[in-house]
Amino acid sequence: xxxxxxxxxxxxxxxxxxxxxxxxxxxxxxxxxxxxxxxxxxxxxxxxxxxxxxxxxxxxxxxxxxxxxxxxxxxxxxxxxxxxxxxxxxxxxxxxxxxxxxxxxxxxxxxxxxxxxxxxxxxxxxxxxxxxxxxxxxxxxxxxxxxxxxxxxxxxxxxxxxxxxxxxxxxxxxxxxxxxxxxxxxxxxxxxxxxxxxxxxxxxxxxxxxxxxxxxxxxxxxxxxxxxxxxxxxxxxxxxxxxxxxxxxxxxxxxxxxxxxxxxxxxxxxxxxxxxxxxxxxxxxxxxxxxxxxxxxxxxxxxxxxxxxxxxxxxxxxxxxxxxxxxxxxxxxxxxxxxxxxxxxxxxxxxxxxxxxxxxxxxxxxxxxxxxxxxxxxxxxxxxxxxxxxxxxxxxxxxxxxxxxxxxxxxxxxxxxxxxxxxxxxxxxxxxxxxxxxxxxxxxxxxxxxxxxxxxxxxxxxxxxxxxxxxxxxxxxxxxxxxxxxxxxxxxxxxxxxxxxxxxxxxxxxxxxxxxxxxxxxxxxxxxxxxxxxxxxxxxxxxxxxxxxxxxxxxxxxxxxxxxxxxxxxxxxxxxxxxxxxxxxxx
Amino acid sequence: xxxxxxxxxxxxxxxxxxxxxxxxxxxxxxxxxxxxxxxxxxxxxxxxxxxxxxxxxxxxxxxxxxxxxxxxxxxxxxxxxxxxxxxxxxxxxxxxxxxxxxxxxxxxxxxxxxxxxxxxxxxxxxxxxxxxxxxxxxxxxxxxxxxxxxxxxxxxxxxxxxxxxxxxxxxxxxxxxxxxxxxxxxxxxxxxxxxxxxxxxxxxxxxxxxxxxxxxxxxxxxxxxxxxxxxxxxxxxxxxxxxxxxxxxxxxxxxxxxxxxxxxxxxxxxxxxxxxxxxxxxxxxxxxxxxxxxxxxxxxxxx
Numbered sequence: 001x002x003x004x005x006x007x008x009x010x011x012x013x014x015x016x017x018x019x020x021x022x023x024x025x026x027x028x029x030x031x032x033x034x035x036x037x038x039x040x041x042x043x044x045x046x047x048x049x050x051x052x053x054x055x056x057x058x059x060x061x062x063x064x065x066x067x068x069x070x071x072x073x074x075x076x077x078x079x080x081x082x083x084x085x086x087x088x089x090x091x092x093x094x095x096x097x098x099x100x101x102x103x104x105x106x107x108x109x110x111x112x113x114x115x116x117x118x119x120x121x122x123x124x125x126x127x128x129x130x131x132x133x134x135x136x137x138x139x140x141x142x143x144x145x146x147x148x149x150x151x152x153x154x155x156x157x158x159x160x161x162x163x164x165x166x167x168x169x170x171x172x173x174x175x176x177x178x179x180x181x182x183x184x185x186x187x188x189x190x191x192x193x194x195x196x197x198x199x200x201x202x203x204x205x206x207x208x209x210x211x212x213x214x215x216x217x218x219x220x221x222x223x224x225x226x227x228x229x230x231x232x233x234x235x236x237x238x239x240x241x242x243x244x245x246x247x248x249x250x251x252x253x254x255x256x257x258x259x260x261x262x263x264x265x266x267x268x269x270x271x272x273x274x275x276x277x278x279x280x281x282x283x284x285x286x287x288x289x290x291x292x293x294x295x296x297x298x299x300x301x302x303x304x305x306x307x308x309x310x311x312x313x314x315x316x317x318x319x320x321x322x323x324x325x326x327x328x329x330x331x332x333x334x335x336x337x338x339x340x341x342x343x344x345x346x347x348x349x350x351x352x353x354x355x356x357x358x359x360x361x362x363x364x365x366x367x368x369x370x371x372x373x374x375x376x377x378x379x380x381x382x383x384x385x386x387x388x389x390x391x392x393x394x395x396x397x398x399x400x401x402x403x404x405x406x407x408x409x410x411x412x413x414x415x416x417x418x419x420x421x422x423x424x425x426x427x428x429x430x431x432x433x434x435x436x437x438x439x440x441x442x443x444x445x446x447x448x449x450x451x452x453x454x455x456x457x458x459x460x461x462x463x464x465x466x467x468x469x470x471x472x473x474x475x476x477x478x479x480x481x482x483x484x485x486x487x488x489x490x491x492x493x494x495x496x497x498x499x500x501x502x503x504x505x506x507x508x509x510x511x512x513x514x515x516x517x518x519x520x521x522x523x524x525x526x527x528x529x530x531x532x533x534x535x536x537x538x539x540x541x542x543x544x545x546x547x548x549x550x551x552x553x554x555x556x557x558x559x560x561x562x563x564x565x566x567x568x569x570x571x572x573x574x575x576x577x578x579x580x581x582x583x584x585x586x587x
Numbered sequence: 588x589x590x591x592x593x594x595x596x597x598x599x600x601x602x603x604x605x606x607x608x609x610x611x612x613x614x615x616x617x618x619x620x621x622x623x624x625x626x627x628x629x630x631x632x633x634x635x636x637x638x639x640x641x642x643x644x645x646x647x648x649x650x651x652x653x654x655x656x657x658x659x660x661x662x663x664x665x666x667x668x669x670x671x672x673x674x675x676x677x678x679x680x681x682x683x684x685x686x687x688x689x690x691x692x693x694x695x696x697x698x699x700x701x702x703x704x705x706x707x708x709x710x711x712x713x714x715x716x717x718x719x720x721x722x723x724x725x726x727x728x729x730x731x732x733x734x735x736x737x738x739x740x741x742x743x744x745x746x747x748x749x750x751x752x753x754x755x756x757x758x759x760x761x762x763x764x765x766x767x768x769x770x771x772x773x774x775x776x777x778x779x780x781x782x783x784x785x786x787x788x789x790x791x792x793x794x795x796x797x798x799x800x801x802x803x804x805x806x807x808x809x810x811x812x813x814x815x816x817x818x819x820x821x822x823x824x825x826x827x828x829x830x831x832x833x834x835x836x837x838x839x840x841x842x843x844x845x846x847x848x849x850x851x852x853x854x855x856x857x858x859x860x861x862x863x864x865x866x867x868x869x870x871x872x873x874x875x876x877x878x879x880x881x882x883x884x885x886x887x888x889x890x
Contacts, residue, residue: 437717451756451828464721464826468755469670472721473826508825510723 022063025074037070044072050122051076051145057553058110058141077551079143080136080531084129088191094214097221100191101251106140107132107184108244115177115240123175127183128165129190136531164197165190168231178233181243185228185236192217192225205229220250271556274572274584275311279304283576286326286366286525286565288334290348294574295334296582297323303336303344304582305351308574311584315351319344324564326366326406330388337363337376343386355391359384361402365416366445370409371428377403377416385414385430395430406445406485408453411467415453417442423455423463425470434470438463444495445485445525449507456482456495462505474510478503485525485565487533489547494533496522502535502543504550514550518543520561524575529568529587534575536562542575544587556585637662637671637753639886642865646841647877653680653687654839654882655695655746663709663754672710673753674702675884677766679839681813682744690746690815694733698750698761701729722752723824726761730814730822737815745813748822749781749837753829753886762823764813766839766882770830771855777848778830781823784812807844834861835886838868841879845872861885 027044029037048065051074061077084103088095107127114122126144133141167182186197189205193213197205206229210222224246230236237243281300288295294308299322305314321339328335332348343357361379368375373394374386379402385394401420408415413433414426419441425433439459446455452473456462458481464473479499486495491507498521504513524536533547538561544553559579566575573587639660645652657676662669676698680691705725708714720728730748737744747764760768760780765788768780782788786809790796796804814820829835834855843851846868854871858864865883872881 452826466755466757469665469668471670471754471757472718473757473759474721474723508827509823510721510825 023060023076023078025076027072027074029070029072041067041072044074047145048074054114054117054122056110056113058106058139059113059145060141060143079133079141081133081141083143084132084134084140084187084191087134088129088194091194094194094216095191097192097217098251100188101221101247103132103134103140103191104184104188105244105247105251107142107187108240108247110140110142111177111180111184111240112244115180121177123177124180124183125175126165127180127187129187132187138530164200167233168203169233176233177240178236181228181236181240182230182233184240184243185225188225189229192221203231206231218250218253220253221247224250271554271585273556274586276584277304277306277311277313277582279576279580279582281322281580282560282578283580283582284322284563284578285324285576287567287574287576287582288327288329289567289569289574290329290334293348294582294584295327295329295336295348296574296576297325297327297336297338298576298580299323301338301340303327303334303346303351305334305348306582308569308572308584311582317344317346317351317353321362324364326565328367328369330369335367335369335374337365337367337378339363341378341380343367343374343376343384345388345391357384357386357391357393364404366406368407368409368414370414375407375409375414375416377405377407377418379403381418383407383414383416383424383426383430397424397426397430397432399424401441404441404443404483405455408446408448410448410453411451413467415446415448415455415467417444417446417455417457419443421457421459423453423465423470425453425467433468436463436465436470436472440481443483447486447488449488452507454486454488454493454507456484456486456497458483460497462486462493462495462503464507464510476503476505476510476512480521483523484535487526487528489528489533492547494526494528494535494547496524496526496535496537498522500537500539502526502533502545502550504547513548516543516545516550516552523563525565527566527568527573529573532587534566534568534573534587536564536566536575536577538563540577540579542566542573542583542585544573556583558583635671635756635888635890637673637886637888638861639673639675639884640861640863640865641885642869642881642883644841644869644873644877644881646880647873649878649880651688652880653691654678654841654880655680655688655691656882656884657695657699658884658886659699659703660886661710663706670755671753671888672706673886674699674750675753675835675837675886676748676750677837677839677882677884678746678748678814679764679766679841679880679882680744680746681810682741682815686741686744687746689741690737690744693736693740694746694748694814697733697736698729698748701732702726702750702752722754722757722759723826726750726752726759726824727822730761730763730824731820734814734820741815745810745815747810747839748814751835751837751886753835753888756829756888757826758829758835759826760824763820764810766837767843769836769838769843769851770833771836771852771885772830772833773856774832775852775856777852780827780835785810808840829888833887836883838883839880841877841881842868842872842883845875845878845881855885861887 051062064075131144165183165186167179279298283298285297292308294306297303302316304316319338319340323338325337333345334348339362345354359378359380363378365377382396399418401418405417417423421438423436438457442457444456446453452464453467460481462476478497482497484496486493493505493507496502500518502516518537519539521538526533526535536542541555541557543555558577561578564576566573568587571587576582641658655678659674661672663672678691678694680687747766749766750761752759762781765783765785770778787804787807791801854867855864868883869881
């Protein structure tokens with residue numbers, strides 16, 4: 001009767017240099033009557049317009065729609081991932097309860113968003129495992145809004161929906177937000193019992209209590225599912241918000257999800273920090289995480305130790321200069337450098353000094369640990385190799401300029417750049433193996449992969465150098481110079497530049513894959529986590545981009561430039577801003 | 588290993604303004620100690636040796652040889668270490684009036700000349716200034732110059748080019764057409780490094796042809812990209828680490844289109860050396876009918 005739908009994976013040719021996959025949903029209009037055909041097209045376009053107004057991470061974005069002859073097309077964000085029905089089917093046994101609860105809370109979150117839609121709530125009406133995608137991040141995305149319909153009170157809806165997940169009242173032609181709760185309950189029931197309700201008699205969930213099939217499920221979770229599946233709508237939760245609250249309580253009680261009890265990422269209000277901590281001056285450095293403690297240096301001359309879970313202040317250690325260097329922890333000691341020309345070594349637990357090492361210049365380089373030694377560069381133009389047991393230098397290498405770049409130790413060599421534009425490779429004796437000369441300084445810290453080292457220069461190039469002999473394998477022209485250090489994932493390399501772009505380049509062909517524009521210089525170095533990259537900008541924002549496509553996932557606006565680099569651990573991103581704050585957000 | 592380095596670093600006190608302060612600390616070592624250190628390391632001779640073999644034949648059914656080949660193996664003597672240097676190019680020309688030979692010949696000479704010119708001072712003189720271009724830029728510029736020459740001097744003709752520049756452990760490939768580069772692993776696997784710019788491959792990639800249909804596709808010899816053809820040339824240029832414990836093979840379709848991958852692996856792994864392997868590969872293609880010109884290069888990094 002209506003339209004037949006099929007979904008294609010397509011490539012957006014508007015951006016020939018960008019590999020961007022989109023989903024194209026095709027509807028074939030089979031109605032013979034031109035008037036009905038027109039109505040179908042109008043319905044389609046109304047759906048498209050409605051979808052276009054939605055903005056939630058668990059709802060695919062809509063890029064375009066158009067109709068041609070008897071076909072209509074909807075161009076949507078392509079979701080990399082797998083639908084929940086396949087996840088359930090492919091699983092080896094039952095899915096773990098904490099996993100299902102985490103998805104359930106996310107589903108509640110998106111239903112909350114839809115039910116709270118103004119002027120009229122949106123009833124999804126087709127909640128079932130095959131309409132729930134689990135993307136590469138492990139997060140849920142609600143797909144197929146084919147029958148989602150703006151709800152108007154008192155109006156009778158058309159009867160569509162998959163038997164087995166649909167509530168009894170939907171068969172009577174009623175559609176209320178409480179109908180979505182029933183379908184949610186049915187979806188969760190299927191997920192934890194692996195019993196497909198479409199193969200069971202209608203409305204027979206009460207005969208199949210969750211724990212009789214899967215005794216691993218907690219009593220509390222079973223109760224939530226049971227309440228959602230009540231025959232009479234008024235016996236269910238009063239709203240999806242209540243159901244979400246109940247799920248959160250289960251998560252807290254069973255202790256499986258201590259982290260989820262904080263705010264969930266992005267509702268329409270934007271990204272909210274999990275916590276933030278205010279220092280007394282700009283934070284330009286990169287943090288280091290060690291056993292629930294976050295260590296970060298600040299321009300108020302202190303190194304701070306914060307509780308990574310809640311941002312609680314633990315201790316601070318004063319130096320006599322600003323700290324931009326990234327700390328590291330080895331053997332329960334924190335190693336970091338300061339503009340006071342020293343390498344400081346302090347106890348990670350108490351913050352008491354263990355030893356210090358003096359250079360003859362300010363230190364912006366971060367220490368690197370390898371084989372019992374700390375390697376660091378200083379404005380005294382030396383690369384220092386310091387033995388951690390004796391706290392003495394075993395050698396110093398005289399370079400051609402101050403060293404801000406953080407040394408890389410790989411292939412039994414030590415690589416670093418200098419402000420005079422050189423890239424050096426030294427062996428463990430401190431003997432030079434090779435030197436490469438760029439046209440301007442190399443502040444960027446080198447990274448390596450597959451026999452090559454990569455670093456950017458203020459001369460505007462990203463260089464790929466042969467790790468063994470320093471030959472230039474390729475160079476990629478950035479719009480302006482860069483002090484950002486590259487990050488690598490798969491065969492892609494990411495870097496920021498002073499032209500405000502974050503670049504993604506194919507490591508083998510040196511061709512640009514995508515670039516993302518921020519509103520000011522990018523001095524921060526990207527961090528890769530799962531399928532996203534995270535990078536700050538002088539425009540004050542921290543950006544989360546899908547790393548294959550450069551698509552913006554979210555951004556977080558701090559009050560001033562972000563020049564430090566983020567770190568991501570266990571789905572939480574930590575970074576500092578020149579607005580004096582240290583932030584923790586859900587990645 | 589870590590202990591070894593610790594030994595080299597030593598724990599001696601720092602003496603001011605003197606480099607390499609610890610260099611004396613490791614000596615004298617007892618013979619026993621030296622032997623144990625050596626025993627704990629993988630034996631490395633420092634210098635890696637690049638070796639290569641070449642084979643070529645007109646085949647049994649053609650009168651002309653339209654394939655051209657260049658194989659150059661050397662080392663760049665350096666103060667720290669000697670860097671293996673190799674340039675290997677296979678070109679398979681096409682087009683009437685014997686222009687196919689002209690095209691493949693010109694491609695080889697111009698590319699070969701251009702690239703070796705860049706490395707001339709490193710190989711034979713003392714470099715007065717460092718090479719400004721990256722390896723990929725050198726390849727790109729060379730293949731473009733060859734492209735323009737063929738367009739000018741042998742209009743209507745074209746040629747495939749698969750070129751590999753080996754420098755140290757890195758291989759930079761420039762590729763257009765349907766000659767191929769492969770890694771042949773000594774454990775019996777073979778992996779293509781290049782992607783054919785041919786109609787059949789394109790149809791296969793688009794899903795219009797299955798692998799089985801592709802084998803019997805009537806227009807298997809139609810290229811969609813060739814040096815000398817078209818206004819601009821889009822060559823595939825990329826760099827990969829020299830595949831570990833494997834042999835790099837570059838060949839024209841007179842070889843890969845005639846004998847199977849399994850035969851190639853068998854012949855290469857059974858041969859006593861690369862020269863013999865090349866000879867046997869060419870022989871095998873001729874025994875199988877020799878329908879086209881045959882060219883093959885094998886190169887290996889030893890050590």
